[in-house]
Amino acid sequence: MNQETSTSAAATDVVIRLVGESGEGTVTLGDVMVEMFTQMGLDIYTFQTFPAEIKGGTVMYQIRARSGTTLSPGDSVQILVALNKAGFSLFGTGLADGSILLYNSDVFSPPPDPNRVDISLPVTTLAREQKEAVRHEISGEALKRLPAPINTVGLGALMTLVNAPLEPAEAYLNKVFGRKGEAVVRMNISALRIGAEHVRAQIGEHRLPSVFPKPILAPRMMVTGNQMTSIGSLAAGLQFYAGYPITPATEIMEFLARELPAFGGTLVQAEDEIAALAMCIGAANAGAKAMTATSGPGLSLMAELLNLAGQAEIPVVVIDVQRGGASTGLPTKASQGDLNLAIYGMHNESPRIVIGSTSVEDAFWTAIEAMNLAEEYQVPVILLSDQSLATRRSTVPPPEISNISITNRLLPSEDELGPDYHRYRDTPNGISPMALPGMIGGMYTTTGIEHNEKGDPAYTPENATKMKAKRFRKMDAVIEKHGERLVRHWGVGGDADIGIIAYGSLEGIVREATQRALDDGINVAHLHLRLLQPFPTEVVQQFAARCRTLLVPEMTWSGQLANWILINTGLNVERLTKDDGIPFRPSQVYARIRSLYDQITGGASHE
Amino acid sequence: MSNLAVSADKALTPRDYKSDLAPIWCPGCGDFGVLSAMFKAMSVCNLDPVKTVIISGIGCSSRLPGFVATYGFHGVHGRGLPIATGIKCARPDLNVIVVGGDGDGYSIGGGHLPHIARRNPDITYLVMNNNTYGLTKGQVSPTSMVPLASMEARIDPKRWKTTPYGSTEDPINPVALAVAMDCSFVARGFSYKPNQLADLLVEAMRHRGFSLVDVFSPCPTFNQDQTDEFYKRTTYDIPMDHDPTDRLKAFELASNMESYPLGILYQRPDKASILDEQEALRTRFQGHGSLSELISRFS
Structure with a gap:
């Protein structure tokens, strides 16, 4: 349960942040660094924020490279690479003491800071010089299309800043540029080396946050959360997808548009989110496993149809990749602010299930879970993801396919079909065999x-009560069968000073904060909810019973999860909320654990 | 529906398509005529009831699926077309028919019409157009022809409850719109001409692609202007020499707002369908789907 906390000399834990003008190569440079670190056997956790515009605005790409499981984007940045001034102004904070700033001295000079080592890199000038050197060897058209190797200069500088050998980068450049000819390869290798030399000349005695390659012992995937969600949905037997493009969920539709036909499925790009869910409901009613993915604004549009699916007992999965809000809000940033919408967003009341995926690795399993639950209980299932886990790339162990189990909806047997077949037969668990x-x-x-029960319109109060009870009985059945399974326990198993309850992408961040507190001798238990509706009341109450204080960190403004816990359990919890588009840092959660601990122990310090 | 799923064992009569639920419509409602024309058309096509789904939205006419002995889907206001699209794409083997009213199809659900016309699935859409909102008891609908009234002279508020002072809003012309959208089959019928309507529905069901049949189906309770008498007076049969593949002629016919041509206005038999594309994709990539391959691609 405890994460690896090796402190040996060969342990790597580096946080690098790249900032620059959107559309000008920052992301490419980040991707290449990620590739390098992955080849070195390190575990990667990336975090990106994009401007909402296609071109222009500042993009931030943070990479944490670590030997061993990487649970969060990390706390403080050790290396900041600022390719433009705006990026430096926006993201130049939160640096560790003694951190390194590598800045594009062609475009700006940062004000000096004694806590920081500044290294200048005239990246554009150097790149142009490298291109000049090979100009005479390349034909006119190809030369025109050949960009100056800005990213390669940056790569050489960065590899040097983390004390990494240049050989893997050279091999990579050979691979990528090989087919463009020897001169282009040479230009890039020379750009790599000039970037490296430029940094080496300025480092002096400064200690670098080094990375140490380690052997790759097991296969790993390098994927985004959206990709894992998509692969999981295919594993779950997805047959029909309809969707409407919306950031940050679109990647799921794009992925499935390519892959679904090979799995025998069908995809339609709908005219809006209402049509998207309507199509899914139609397909599901005709027997297909159906899914759509959207973000908050799209989920709002789907509210009416979600009740149709609840009332008419149609299995369908709606993924909400949450983004900052409200309205257009912060469409490229993270939030958990749709919890209320997912749970309460309906006219009157009909049953639905809400679950959350917790990490890139987990996104695969939660997608399967969502489809299975929809099929088993013939209800709409809302799967909450969010921008931070959906768009970041991480190294994860590939899922063990033999661990997948698939649930299919209950169909009527030959005997059940016939004149006496009742589509909505009132059964002990509320689940009725569904004819297709x-x-x-x-x-x-x-x-x-x-x-x-037959499905004919009926308006008597007796019937209304009976059929509503039948439908909601399915929610009791969910809790009874899956309530204990769809939570995860981390931290101490017994009595705890602080008990943390969270959901979604906070899992790794809270685990890391918990681990730090445990290392400090504070007994912290962490209950991570995967199932949010129906609410696993008993599990939460039992957890609360062994904790002195409860803390609920969440990316919402008003404390939506804390409120939901209060409603279901009567438990009043300490709230740690933030809804500014950026996920918590482990240190922010840790700081609150520490202050709560000091409160309940009367300010006694453990250090 | 080029490849209709038909009943294998026997020829079904119109009565065989009647469910045991009695229609809830007012006496004299045009929808009765539409329903019997539908029974007849289904019998002519000998549709397999078990492999037929009738989908609707919300409104008086949208209660129709319950009165037919097939699978049915009484959905959400305005969303019959996308629900049907999902059913048909997931199960191309089924006969899919959508029914509803003018408010359902041309107002709240109007945004779906151009897109189903683009996708052109084998779906037949029957709109019972009564030029009013009947189930909510008499408000203007997108096809209402509300008289203009001066600010001084109120018109009969019992008839047009949300436009008691008249309306300057032109009614939309659904068949002209459908021709403009290049909907691959556009016809208009009249519930008081059930034999013609049944023939139109048969043609619509047999059409390969999306077919729209707009039917004047008067509401005797909330619309005393567009009555059966009104439509008997103002409709005429499309001349035999009309070539429905001539889109400009079709548009000219459809644009007539003085008197209303009945019959097949427009047909484009060669329009591509999303169903063919989807089938082709599944065939092309059949058997290529491998979870372990997908996972290893990211490793």
Whole structure:
């Protein structure tokens, strides 16, 4: 349960932040660094924020490279690479003491800071010089299309800043530029070396935050959360997808547009989110496993249809890759602010399930979970993800395919079909065998109107009560069967000073903060919720019973999860909220753990 | 629907498509005529009830699926078309028919019409157009022809409850819109001409692609202007020599707002369908889907 906290000399834990003008190579440089670190056997956790515009604005790409499991984007940045001044102004804070700033001296000079080592790199000038050197060897057209190797100069500088050998980078350049000819390769190798030399000349006695290559012992994937969600949905047996483009969920549709046909499935780009969910509901009603993915504004549009799916008992999965809000809000940034919408966003009341994926690795399993739950209980399932885990790339162990288990909806048997078949038969757990078009003896009309067991419209108060109870009984069944399974326990197993309850992408961040507190001798337990609705009340109450104080960190303004816990359990918790688009740093959670601990122990310090 | 799923065992009569639910419509409602024309058309096509789904939105006419002995889907206001698209794309083997009213199809659901016309799936869409909102008891609909009134002279508020002073809003012309959208089959019928309507529905169901049949289906309770008498007076049959593949002629016919041509206005049999594309993709990539390959691609 405890994460690896090796402190041997060969342990790597480096946080690098790259900032620059969007569309001008910052992301490419980040991707190449990630590739280098991955080849060195390190675990990667990236975090990116994009401007909402296609071109222009500042992009930030943070990379944490670590030997051993990487749970969070890290706390303070050791190396900041600022390719423009705006990026430096926006993201130049939160640096560790003694951190290194590598700045593009062609465009700006930072004000001096005694806590920082500044290294200048005239990256554009150096890159142009390298291009000049090979100009005579390359034909006119190719020369025009050949960019100056700005990123390669940056790569050489960065590799040197982390004390890494240049050989892997050279091999990489050979691979990438090989087909463009020897001169282009030479230009890039020379750019790499000039970047390295330029840094080496300025480092002096400064100690570098080194990375240490380690052997790759097991296969790993380098994926984003959205990609893992998509692969998970294919593993779950997805057959139909309809969606409408919306940041930061679009990548799921783009991925499935390429892959779904090979799995025998069908994808439609709908005219809006309402049509997207309507199509999914139609496909699901006809027997397909169906899913859509959207973000908060799209989920709002789907509210009416979610109730149709709840009322008419249609299995369908809606992924909400949450983003900052409200309204257009912070469309390229992270939030957990759609929890209320996911849980309460409905007219009147109908059953639904809300679950959250917690990490890039977990996104695969939660996508399967979502489809399985939808099928088992014939309800809409909202899967909450968020921008931070959806768009970041991480190294993760590949999922063990043999661990996948698939649930299919309950269909009527031959005996059940016929004149006495009732689509909405009232059963002990509320789940009724669902006939599909084509089944002889199963004909019924799906309807959102209150209906009797047969499916015919029926308006008596007795029937309304009976059928609502039938539908909501399925939620009791969810808790009974899955309530204990769909949480994760971290930290101490017994009595705890502080108990942390969280959901979604906070899992790794809270685990890291918890570990730090445990190292300091503070007993912290961490209950991570995967199932949010129906709420696992008993599990939370049992957890609360062994904790002196409860803390709920979440990326919302008002404390939506804390409120949801209060409503379900009567427990009043300490709140740690933040909804500014940027995920918590482990140190922010740790600081609150520490101050709470000091409060309950009367200010006694452990250090 | 080029490849209709038909009943294998026997020829079904119109009665065989009647469910045991009695329609809830007012006496004299045009929708009764539409329903019987539908039974007849389904019988002519000998549709397999078990492999037929009738989808609707919300409104008086949207209650129709319950009255037909097939699978049905009484959905959400305005969303019959996308629900049907999902059903048909997931199960191309099914006969898919959508029904609804003018408010459902041309107002709240109007945004779906151009897109289903673009996608052109084998779906038949039957709109029972009564030029009013009946289920909410008489407000203007997008096809209402509300008289203009001066600010001084109120018109009968019992008839047009949300436009008691008249309206300057032109009614939309659904068939002209559909021709403009290049909807691959556009026809208009009249519920008081059930035999013609049944014929139109048969043609629509047999059409390969998306077909729209707009039907004047008068509301005797909330619309005393566009009555059966009104439409008997103002409609006429499209001349035999009309070539429905001539889009400009079709648009000219459809644009007539003085009197209303009944019959097939426009048909484009060769328009591509999303269903063919999807089928081609599945065939092309069939058997290529491998989870372990997908995972290793990221390793």
